[in-house]
Amino acid sequence: MRHATPPALDALEPLLAQVRRHGALAERKRGVFYRRSSAFLHFHEDPAGFFADLRIGDRWQRLPVNTAAERRALLRAIGALVSA
Numbered sequence: 001m002r003h004a005t006p007p008a009l010d011a012l013e014p015l016l017a018q019v020r021r022h023g024a025l026a027e028r029k030r031g032v033f034y035r036r037s038s039a040f041l042h043f044h045e046d047p048a049g050f051f052a053d054l055r056i057g058d059r060w061q062r063l064p065v066n067t068a069a070e071r072r073a074l075l076r077a078i079g080a081l082v083s084a
Helices: 004-012 013-020 066-083
Strands: 025-029 034-036 038-046 049-056 060-062
Touching: 004 013, 004 038, 013 066, 025 066, 049 066, 060 066
Parallel strands: none
Antiparallel strands: 025 034, 034 038, 038 049, 049 060
């Protein structure tokens, strides 16, 4: 599974715009977000679709982000982690 390419990030732009609203996150490279000094979120693509890798504690969790419901679930998870 490779990191999301610019065309994939174009397709994910509405989701990226919502992630950018979290003031605790810094987008150091398009689609790659940091929280404090640690990598927090980035995106992948493969034939099965788009996926987000989200850091929860010291581990990465891979979440699908292909449907509106999956994207809402990612945003809820980000909100919970950022506010914790």
